[in-house]
Amino acid sequence: MPGVSSRTGLSDTIAAIATAPGSAGVGIVRVSGPGALAVADGLFQGRRAPSRTSGGRFLFGSFLDEAGEVLDEGLCLVFRGPHSYTGEDVAEFQTHGSPAVLGRALEAALRLGARPARPGEFTLRAYLHGRLDLTQAEAVLNLVQAQTDAARRQATLGLSGALRERVGNVTRQVTRTLAALQALLDYPEEGVPEEDRAEPLAQAEHDLTELLRSAHAGQVATRGARLALIGRPNAGKSSLLNALLGYERSIVTPLPGTTRDYLEAGLELAGVPVTLVDTAGIRETGDQIEAAGVRQAVALAGAADLVLVLEDGSLPREDLGAEVPPAGRVLKVRTKADLPAAWHDPEAIAVSAVTGQGLSELRAAVEAALLGDAARGEAWLTTERQADAARRALGHIQAARDLPDDLAGYELEEALRALAELTGQDVQEDVVDAVFRNFCVGK
Ligand SMILES: Nc1nc2c(ncn2[C@@H]2O[C@H](COP(=O)(O)OP(=O)(O)OP(=O)(O)O)[C@@H](O)[C@H]2O)c(=O)[nH]1
Ligand SMILES: [Mg+2]
Structure with a gap:
């Protein structure tokens, strides 16, 4: 067993609704602990008492409340410790997935001696019984x-x-x-x-x-990434955002200074949830609103995980005139690649929002920049x-x-x-608590 003293008391029997709130085809109430099968005997009536059933079996029957009223029909799954998720005796009741049925079934389980499980307590028990280490428990949370x-x-x-x-x-x-x-x-x-x-x-x-x-x-991969598009007015930021999204999210006009406020749009890139941020074109301006937008653009670039710096490929190159985040967090993009090129830079990815040229190279470069060469088949720190x-x-x-x-x-x-x-072999209790605090009840 890991070297933590649990505050939770493994001698208790815990119960919770394991499925999401709302109506569904099936709902699950899960009970774990030394009294789990006794709770099952009181709550469930089938051809055989759960406590007389060997582990890894399921029974069909009825769920009853304390007065003997039938709440629903369904399955009772019996697991005997240590061959269960938590390592303890576990009974799982599969009912119809209505809040009314699940609520009453949980209530009956509590009346029969179980107490409500705390968030993540089933997985905590699996950890305390040495069924999972802490990285696996965290993986359960990430998977959910x-x-x-x-x-x-x-x-x-x-x-x-x-x-x-x-x-x-x-x-x-x-x-x-x-x-x-x-x-x-x-x-x-x-x-x-x-x-x-x-x-x-x-x-x-x-x-x-x-x-x-x-x-x-x-x-x-777990929390997603923010990607800011910055550049001079008319560089083609909004057009590229729309092209990556596949729909017209941002206004595009031939007038420089079209985008003033920033806007965000979500998409999935290489399996990563990415938020694209379109920003105002960076230039000196007397317009108060636009100037505020320019300041925002620079701040957004500073806070992004990755910045796409766009430069119009059809015009002579000019310095952005603003602080750009350090290399490593920046991808250079030469836009309007469908037009004759006015400059070349082997480091810049040439794209066209009009023809779609270069978009897949850009996506690949974003993926490489975000995920690095962390080998795909290997486990990461998450x-x-x-x-x-x-x-x-x-x-x-x-x-x-x-x-x-x-x-x-x-x-x-x-x-x-x-x-x-x-x-997790040698951790303080508060660290363990912090890990499981983020779980939902029933897991
Ligand atoms: N030929 C061609 N024109 C483009 C391309 N991308 C953008 N444009 C044109 O360039 C102009 C400016 O495009 P926008 O996407 O609004 O540029 P922006 O960087 O968002 O400009 P601001 O919002 O003013 O900062 C528009 O007339 C677009 O049609 C491209 O790939 N090829
Ligand atoms: Mg724009």
Whole structure:
């Protein structure tokens, strides 16, 4: 069991409606804990009592309230600990998915001795019983909340334990070095061979650096990204926004200064929820409204995850005359590629909002910039909590590398502690609470 003392009391039996509010074909009430099957016996009447049914079976029958009134008909699924989601005895009632039925069924379960589950408490129990580590619990949350395919893919990988495994590889390398250093205390004349000291640490450092590079991608895939389009008036910002969206969201005219207020539109790019932000063309202007729009444009560019700087490809190039975020967060775009080009820049992606030329290259460049080369098949760090622990572990490993043998051990122990925190083997209760606070009731 992970090294946390639970405030929740695993001896309680908990119950909750596991399906979303509102009407649906099927609804589920879930009960977990030592009394789950007794609750099921009281609530459900079928050919056989749930408590006399072996795990992994389902029964068909009726749900009854305490007065014996039939609330609904449906299924009772029986799981016996440890072979269940939570690791405890679990009964799941599948009723018709109406709030009226579900409400009464939950009420009956509570009357029979269960207490209402807190948000995420089923998954918390799975964690406390060692069925999941903390990265997997976080993956469950991400999976429940996944709005896009990229987020789903990462959550599924995390749930499979792929992230735990990547972290486990690092832990093994650090442990190997630490063991070698400790042996040195007993046999100082032997020295620590390279392959037990520098090599595993270099490997651990490399793996952690890769993992951290994925953290940004993981967060982008989960929470989405903001993409600002900036440039001179008439550069073609609004036209490009419309072309990427596939509909006329923003007003386009031949007059420079058409867009003054900024506007946002959502789309999915490479499985990532992206918010495109169209802004006022940047120029010196006496118009108060437009000037306010220009100030906004610069601020929006500063706050975006990625900035597309658009320049009209059919006119001589001129400096934007404004602070542009540093390279790395910027993609240069040469617009109006259907017209004769007035300049060339190998770094700029040539696009035409009129013919659609270059749009797929642009999409690919945006994807690469947002997700980086974080290999697609690998598990990423998906939360700031995970990234923070990984960063600390890396810091200690780097510190150990440069220390003499007798002092490096301390840093490596700290690194192991941070890695154990990452997977949740060694965490404070408040960290665990913070993870599960974001869950919904019933999960
Ligand atoms: N030929 C051609 N014309 C374009 C293209 N993109 C935009 N235009 C034209 O350029 C003019 C300005 O386009 P907008 O999209 O309004 O430019 P903007 O950057 O949003 O301009 P402001 O809102 O004034 O800052 C319009 O007349 C568009 O039809 C393109 O790819 N090819
Ligand atoms: Mg515009």
